Amino acid sequence: MDKITIAVQKKGRMSDKSLELFKESGIRFTNGARRLIALSNDFPIRLLYLRDDDIPQYVADGVADAGIVGENEVLEKNRPVETALKLGFAKCRLSLAIPKENNYPDLNWFQNKRIATSYPQILTKFLLKNSIRAEVHEISGSVEIAPGIGLADAIFDIVSSGSTLISNGLKEVETVVKSEALLIKNPAINPAKQELLNQLIFRFDAAMAAENNKYILLNAPNDKLEHIIELIPGMKSPTVVPLAEEGWSSVHSVVNENKFWQVIDQLKSAGAQGILVTSLEKMIV
Numbered sequence: 001m002d003k004i005t006i007a008v009q010k011k012g013r014m015s016d017k018s019l020e021l022f023k024e025s026g027i028r029f030t031n032g033a034r035r036l037i038a039l040s041n042d043f044p045i046r047l048l049y050l051r052d053d054d055i056p057q058y059v060a061d062g063v064a065d066a067g068i069v070g071e072n073e074v075l076e077k078n079r080p081v082e083t084a085l086k087l088g089f090a091k092c093r094l095s096l097a098i099p100k101e102n103n104y105p106d107l108n109w110f111q112n113k114r115i116a117t118s119y120p121q122i123l124t125k126f127l128l129k130n131s132i133r134a135e136v137h138e139i140s141g142s143v144e145i146a147p148g149i150g151l152a153d154a155i156f157d158i159v160s161s162g163s164t165l166i167s168n169g170l171k172e173v174e175t176v177v178k179s180e181a182l183l184i185k186n187p188a189i190n191p192a193k194q195e196l197l198n199q200l201i202f203r204f205d206a207a208m209a210a211e212n213n214k215y216i217l218l219n220a221p222n223d224k225l226e227h228i229i230e231l232i233p234g235m236k237s238p239t240v241v242p243l244a245e246e247g248w249s250s251v252h253s254v255v256n257e258n259k260f261w262q263v264i265d266q267l268k269s270a271g272a273q274g275i276l277v278t279s280l281e282k283m284i285v
């Protein structure tokens with residue numbers, strides 16, 4: 001039987017979350033992360049542990065059928081791969097930043113400046129599109145220290161909370177692209193492996209939906225039910241069952257993590273009591 005080969009980052013920001021996604025999808029691997037290849041008894045799959053920079057190339061070449069990698073690397077490497085699923089973690093952006101004491105009127109600030117980056121392709125394209133002539137200095141890491149040591153006037157790098165910029169006396173002035181983890185695939189994947197990939201996507205979707213939602217149970221006086229049901233519509237509509245006490249019902253539903261605190265406040269104001277919240281294991285929409 002065919003196995004699907006998936007490339008994941010060996011060690012770094014993406015590795016734990018990537019493996020967690022497989023685990024939440026019921027797929028455990030038999031050999032430890034120190035090996036370069038791992039197999040599973042739960043699913044016909046082979047994991048390749050790689051440097052994240054190499055993943056787009058391996059997937060484009062078909063050495064791996066699919067891979068989990070940041071959108072930033074996919075754009076930079078510009079290899080012929082397709083996005084199969086957005087995975088919603090490792091959210092960050094690629095931005096231009098300059099020493100904080102500089103006045104920044106607009107992009108023309110960058111004319112004839114030296115910019116240090118690990119993403120020369122994305123940066124060069126952006127500069128060209130905006131008719132900025134600047135010198136692009138490619139360095140492989142610790143980009144934020146480049147202006148401080150006189151290597152460059154500005155940087156183009158990954159920003160998330162912004163704390164690395166602040167601690168290096170820099171300020172973000174232009175966001176060029178946003179990024180998150182992607183499941184990418186080889187466009188010429190064979191039908192049998194595509195079927196395995198579809199099964200994997202189905203499981204990833206269920207695990208991600210469960211992670212992003214909470215199961216909620218509460219008690220409501222019957223005369224407030226209509227409003228409370230509107231606040232937590234759930235997947236189709238909430239389950240409403242009568243309590244032993246006359247005039248009260250128990251309402252069960254699902255709430256999105258992003259709206260959670262806001263909805264809880266609204267439910268309390270609407271008269272809900274005894275609110276219980278619990279996490280979901282899987283959610284099939």
Ligand SMILES: Nc1ncnc2c1ncn2[C@@H]1O[C@H](COP(=O)(O)OP(=O)(O)OP(=O)(O)O)[C@@H](O)[C@H]1O
Pocket residue numbers: 009010011012013014050051052053069070071072073090091092158159160161179180181
């Ligand atoms: N601060 C951050 N917040 C969120 N996501 C991030 C952050 N930094 C990096 N990422 C994302 O995680 C990916 C991996 O980051 P990491 O720092 O582990 O890469 P790396 O050092 O190039 O690793 P490798 O050794 O595999 O080449 C990045 O390409 C980006 O998509």
Ligand SMILES: O=P(O)(O)OC[C@H]1O[C@H](OP(=O)(O)OP(=O)(O)O)[C@H](O)[C@@H]1O
Pocket residue numbers: 013141142144157158159160161162163164165
């Ligand atoms: O805006 P922030 O939240 O500070 O995140 C941005 C930093 O995170 C990443 O580095 P990481 O911490 O992964 O270290 P690395 O450069 O050694 O990979 C990235 O290269 C930035 O330097």
Ligand SMILES: [Mg+2]
Pocket residue numbers: 051052053
């Ligand atoms: Mg890398």
